Amino acid sequence: MSTSTNLFRQLRTGLLLLLVATAGLGLLYPTAVYAVGRIVPDRADGQIVSVEGTDVGSAIIGQSFTGPAWFWPRPSAAGDGYDPTSSGASNLGPENEDLLAAVEERRAAAAAADGTAPAEVAPDALTASGSGLDPDISPEYAQQQVARVAAARGLSGQQVAGLVAEHTRGRALGFLGEEHVNVLELNITLAALAG
Numbered sequence: 638m639s640t641s642t643n644l645f646r647q648l649r650t651g652l653l654l655l656l657v658a659t660a661g662l663g664l665l666y667p668t669a670v671y672a673v674g675r676i677v678p679d680r681a682d683g684q685i686v687s688v689e690g691t692d693v694g695s696a697i698i699g700q701s702f703t704g705p706a707w708f709w710p711r712p713s714a715a716g717d718g719y720d721p722t723s724s725g726a727s728n729l730g731p732e733n734e735d736l737l738a739a740v741e742e743r744r745a746a747a748a749a750a751d752g753t754a755p756a757e758v759a760p761d762a763l764t765a766s767g768s769g770l771d772p773d774i775s776p777e778y779a780q781q782q783v784a785r786v787a788a789a790r791g792l793s794g795q796q797v798a799g800l801v802a803e804h805t806r807g808r809a810l811g812f813l814g815e816e817h818v819n820v821l822e823l824n825i826t827l828a829a830l831a832g
Contacts, residue, residue, distance in 0.1 A: 686821060688829075694821045699772040702824055705750065705789035708774070708782050710820040711761045712743060715769030724768045740764065751781045773817035776805045790827065800826055 674682075684696040694700050699710045700719050716723030729736035740763045747762040748755040759778035765771075779801045787797040804823045808814050 686825065688825055693825065695772070696819060696821065697772055698770045700821065702820065705785050707827070708779060708786060708818075708820050708823050709762075711771050711774055711778075712739075712763070712765045713769045714765040719770060721770060724770050726767050726769060727765060747781070751785050753781050757781075772821060773806075773819050776801065776816050776818055779805075779818045779823070786827070790830075792830070797827075800830075 683698065685692050686694050686696050698719065698721050699713060701713070702709055710719075713719045714727040715721070715725060727736065743763045744755050744758050747753065747758045751758075759775055759781055761775050761778050762781070780798065783794055783797045783801060786792075787794045790797070800823060801818060804818050804826065806817055806819070808816065
């Protein structure tokens, strides 16, 4: 076989591989991913939560709530707080002075706001999640906020604790993760109750 024939065969094979890869990875795969996203839109569009036709947040991205009448989320290290374009942790080590100062400041604020002993403040009131966007808190942290929220809204502690229990979700598949409470969904229920 001549050198020119061998070269032509290699070029033809390379060009055919390029065309197949371009069609498969550049057209078919993105089209399939887009189609799956359209079939399951609530998962592909960020699980947007709407109340009476108005988008109020995402079920999978935390957001800030302030004031005594709302359940507060975990602290966020993402940008200026819950910025989905800046997802990430603070990357401060457990002995970093800035992190330790922030934890103590958060501990004092949560203890004062919720009437909890500083040593008993839930850990998720003190530290941000790895993504900085966690929309959930522990049932323990939610229970620590019940008295404050109930007093601010003129509701009974038992009534607000019942809402926390209603919004407490178990582990995924029964064994993955921890029990959690979605702060946005809980606050939407509170707003509807007051409204």
